[in-house]
Amino acid sequence: MRIHLLVGPSERAAARLRGLLKDKAGALARLRIGAPDWNPIRLYLACSEPDISSILRFARGYRSVGAQTRLLAELESQIDALGHIGIDTLVIVSGHLGRLMPRPEELRRLRVLLSRLSGDIRITAHVEEQSRHLARLYPGRVAEGRITPLAAELALARDPGPWWDGALSRWPDARPYLARYPMLEAPAHWLDYEALVAHWEDTFGAGSMTLRPLDLGRLASGDAPQVLAEALSLDTRLGPAEPMALGAPPSAATTTRLRRFNEVLLAWQARRGLHCPRDLRRRFAREIAVDGPALDPGALSAVSERFAAANARLEARFPALAGHLSPPAPAKPWAEADPLFGYRATQYLTAFGPALERNGKSIPEMKAADRAEDEAASRAAPTEGLTDTAREVLPPLARMHVQKLKGSPYAPHNRLGRVNEEELAAPYPPTPKRVLPEGTSGRVIVGCMKNEGPYIVEWVAYHRAIGIDHFLIYTNGCDDGTDAILSRLQTMGVVQHRSNDNWTGNSPQQHALNRALTEPVIRDAEWIIHIDVDEFINVRCGDGTLDAFLARVPEATNVAMTWRLFGHDGVARLSDRFVIDQFEACAPAFCPKPHTAWGYKTMSRNIGAYQKISCHRPNKLAPGFEDRVRWVNGSGADITRAAARNGWRSSKGTIGYDLLQLNHYALRSAESFLIKRQRGRALHVDRSIGLNYWIRMDWSGARDITIKRNLPRLRAEYDRLMADPELARLHADALAWHRAKAEELHATPEFEDLYTRALSLRLTETERVAYALALDTES
Secondary structure, eight states: OEEEEEOOSOHHHHHHHHHHHHHTHHHHHHTTEEOOSSOTHHHHHHHSOTTSOOHHHHHTTOOSHHHHHHHHHHHHHHHHHGGGSOOSEEEEEOHHHHHSOOSHHHHHHHHHHHHTTOSEEEEEEEEOOHHHHHHHHHHHHHHTTOOSOTHHHHHHHHOSSOHHHHHHHTOOOOBGGGTBOHHHHSOOGGGOHHHHHHHHHHHHOTTOEEEEEOOHHHHHSTTHHHHHHHHTTOSSOOOOOOOOOOOOOOOHHHHHHHHHHHHHHHHHHHHHTEEOOHHHHHHHHHHHOOOOOOOOGGGGHHHHHHHHHHHHHHHHHOGGGTTTSOOOOOOSOOOOOOOOTTOOHHHHHHHHHHHHHHHOEEHHHHHHHHHHHHHHHTSOOOOTTOOHHHHHHOOHHHHHHHHHHTTSTTOOBSOSSSOOGGGGOSOOOOOOOOOOOTTOOEEEEEEEESSOGGGHHHHHHHHHHHTOOEEEEEEOSOSSSHHHHHHHHHHTTSOEEEEOTTOOSSOHHHHHHHHHTTSHHHHTEEEEEEOOTTEEEEEOSTTSSHHHHHHHOTTOSEEEEEEEEBOOTTOOSOOSSOHHHHOOEEOOSBOOOSGGGGBEEEEEEOSSOEEEEOSSSEEEEOTTOTTTOOEEOTTSOBOHHHHSSSOOBOOTTTOOOSSEEEEEOSSOSHHHHHHHHHHOOSSOTTSOOSHHHHHHHOOOSEEOOGGGGGHHHHHHHHHHHHTSHHHHHHHHHHHHHHHHHHHHHHTSHHHHHHHHHHHHOOOOHHHHHHHHHHTTOOO
């Protein structure tokens, strides 16, 4: 495997590249290229020197050596897990690596960590002419608290010594609790691109680093994927992307205002012993800002002149840079801009004083907490109150999370809405099939399947029994007869089946959903629902039908159907029993973390409000529909404000299960999980489904049997469908294929080990959440 690091140093550009990696995951997966599904900031935090105060380290809570030590241990396990995701090239994007790690020991730590996976490591940095970059960099640093004027960079430009060394020698003493960070105040050492290349190649080897042009205009455009393709030396095009705004620079007057405000705020914080949180500082910045022209990079011509000769050498060494390091036209030398309108920083400080008093954090208390964390790190991570399994398998950080979760607002519990599930288990009466008016296809489920043969007939029968009228199902790459079963159901007039084998783009699922919009069954639908074959709509009101639920929310145009995650419930072997009858153990009703626990899928009234169907929800709200959509949750409460434009997870403010929930049987039996692990996922084809997935999905602390009230109506419809001899034969063949596949995987050491480890895990809900958070599944 090759590891390719894209190290910025512009984090704005790096963020765009990370987004492109997600958007083009499917196309890249076919080239055996993938990206880790975790936060790249953690890689910087784990490898950087703990004694260097940076705004990221401070804001993220990694202010102590103890926190640094624990994080590095966790990253080692994450890196090890990446060796099993079945790709040839692993891409990691983090602008923090390119600009925040000036010491050789930091890069050596990074190399040792990544070498656990591969010794073939390539680095790419996207750079632009230094005065242009500095003109954008300086306002951003001031917005984060810098008080040193830009004159520091201009003075260094006139210094005959090496820029890199001169910048590092100008670091002031750190005062992080007052937002005075050495790296923020001093000139950016990495603007010396020749020294940057030498710094990385001293650790990773000669020729390991490449410089490419940073073109923010191109990154913001639909051609952005080609920037990624060129960085990875791909011969193929990745297709266009949605253009996105990368943000305009603030006015030069705003930067002056903020710098002067930072000076008086620094003194105020020192007198009061209070730390101004980062989000509060950003709020102040928005209120201080004024319109006007931005800093002209031509005013920094001294910096351009300083690097002119070096840039010529770099263009010769890295041909892609040719023409991209040309300096801007010289302008009047920089002087701090007029802050305009008689601005006085002290007046703003007086106005902001009450907010600072309310929201500021006590610096002595913060220092005491950091000292305590260091002391805690010198002892073994806590094991009090943990189960035997947790003591054995939970890493130190997960044990810390257990202690933090207990009694916190995020602690999982089952005290939400109607929780006495067993009293609700009386069977529902049968209901007649709906008669649709001419010209409508009614309620339509659109979905994608691959190797789901044993589960299809139950899923179709169940949803027909509660009021679904039509199904449009796409398949790709099936080996178990899934496509044959669906084709037979199409012949029987039950579903419409389409082959998706020739999918292109980001994922087979999204390709299918895009195609679905052209199908008459979707165009003529009353309601459109995208769910998978392991998801069952559980109506918990009236007679359990969609008619009963929709009668309770007559004004709704969109329903966020929140998952209730069901674990394997002790079922190890694959059997030919109804899924909804086998599995009762589930996640507690209140489970805001990890983020997958409260994911939702959407039922949408087909009024033309949205232009795109995506995995969890419709997207691209059409103009003119802003006031016409009304989103509700599973309790019928209005959540339009939170959900109308984006999002796919319920929150503590939007969760609701009382009338409807989406039972999500992501694992089924342990053997079913093995087969799912072997075949991958439809949406994220580049991601492995390993033990982390099991930990997030195998909930067993609560019990919900409300869906079992549907068993009689399910059995009646299932038997009616299976009376067709050909369908019954295809179902039996698919079941035999899955059983044979399970035996094959049992004989494979990797999968048998996964099976054994999964079945041995016995964690409480709190321990499970803590483990998921420690493994950084909150990506």
